Amino acid sequence: MSAEKKKPIACIVIGMAGSGKTTFMQRLGAHVHEHTIPSYVINLDPAVNTVPYAANIDIRDTVNYKQVMKQYNLGPNGGILTSLNLFATRFDQVMTYIENKTDVEYIFVDTPGQIEIFTWSASGQVISESLASTFPTVIVYVIDTPRNTSPVTFMSNMLYACSILYKTRLPFVIVFNKIDVVRHDFATKWMQDYEAFNEALSSDQSYSSTLANSLSLSLDEFYRTISCVGVSAVTGEGINEFLSKIQLASQEYNEEYLAELSARKEKVEQIRREKQEDDLRRVEQDTADEKDGKTKVVSYQPTTGKRVVLNMNDDEDREEEEALKRFLNKQN
Numbered sequence: 001m002s003a004e005k006k007k008p009i010a011c012i013v014i015g016m017a018g019s020g021k022t023t024f025m026q027r028l029g030a031h032v033h034e035h036t037i038p039s040y041v042i043n044l045d046p047a048v049n050t051v052p053y054a055a056n057i058d059i060r061d062t063v064n065y066k067q068v069m070k071q072y073n074l075g076p077n078g079g080i081l082t083s084l085n086l087f088a089t090r091f092d093q094v095m096t097y098i099e100n101k102t103d104v105e106y107i108f109v110d111t112p113g114q115i116e117i118f119t120w121s122a123s124g125q126v127i128s129e130s131l132a133s134t135f136p137t138v139i140v141y142v143i144d145t146p147r148n149t150s151p152v153t154f155m156s157n158m159l160y161a162c163s164i165l166y167k168t169r170l171p172f173v174i175v176f177n178k179i180d181v182v183r184h185d186f187a188t189k190w191m192q193d194y195e196a197f198n199e200a201l202s203s204d205q206s207y208s209s210t211l212a213n214s215l216s217l218s219l220d221e222f223y224r225t226i227s228c229v230g231v232s233a234v235t236g237e238g239i240n241e242f243l244s245k246i247q248l249a250s251q252e253y254n255e256e257y258l259a260e261l262s263a264r265k266e267k268v269e270q271i272r273r274e275k276q277e278d279d280l281r282r283v284e285q286d287t288a289d290e291k292d293g294k295t296k297v298v299s300y301q302p303t304t305g306k307r308v309v310l311n312m313n314d315d316e317d318r319e320e321e322e323a324l325k326r327f328l329n330k331q332n
């Protein structure tokens, strides 16, 4: 019997504008090419002028962002969001296409520069859930390390990362990019040592520093569960370590996320079953009512779901029956 086909790991690369997502994708592309690691690359940024890596699937081949802006009279962000929505409606075709590929190890997905367009939109959710329901999927959160050396900025970025983690519930890898400019040691220290972070904050007396101080304790749990790695998309430093973290995160997907996913599916299935049983009970009760030989009108009040039975043969019910009929006609 042949061994079960190993599924590729999907890496959804997100990050604030300018954090280096595209350069990082370019570096990953070069790395997998050099080491002949079969991979699949998807670009979901419709507004980018040129993509400096070889994308197997490019949203720009399906949706013309400038035309979308013109057609729907939208600004740049509305144009990107609508383009992504249009693409999401066809994402099942993308899924079928990738599923049929054999021996792919990684699927790298680049997302629009405006982070919220992907992370907080329905289309972003559709795309990430489609990937996560089929492949081990990891969120890769790219951070511009030199721009996060201020503790308050660092905390804001971490809160954002944390909110995405709780929204997607997928394994999460933080990539501290641009370590050729500033090393990321300060960041790992702040994540491991609450006192060190507070000390760094003490030089900042602003209101946001007080807020950051009180929030930093809440992030403790988040710091303990996520993994992080320092890379330079320009020099290629840290890429091997990044791929090792991705492998570990995919194990986490198999052990935790999959179990949670099937529990969620089971819950939805249970609600559906209960509704079906309830409908069946109603039909049985209606049938029983008809067995006494009288014609009945059975209806359910739309707001409360309360069952209403009117005996058409009883004079006293005539008036009420007419009222109900008028009501039902109005509903139709």
Ligand SMILES: Nc1nc2c(ncn2[C@@H]2O[C@H](COP(=O)(O)OP(=O)(O)OP(=O)(O)O)[C@@H](O)[C@H]2O)c(=O)[nH]1
Pocket (backbone or CB within 6 Å): 015, 016, 017, 018, 019, 020, 021, 022, 023, 024, 112, 113, 114, 177, 178, 179, 180, 181, 231, 232, 233, 234, 235
């Ligand atoms: N020194 C250095 N510069 C980097 C690195 N990664 C990216 N950059 C630079 O950072 C800038 C932004 O990089 P992009 O890759 O365009 O960033 P992005 O996140 O895709 O940007 P958006 O598409 O606007 O979201 C560019 O000037 C890159 O050359 C890095 O590892 N080291």
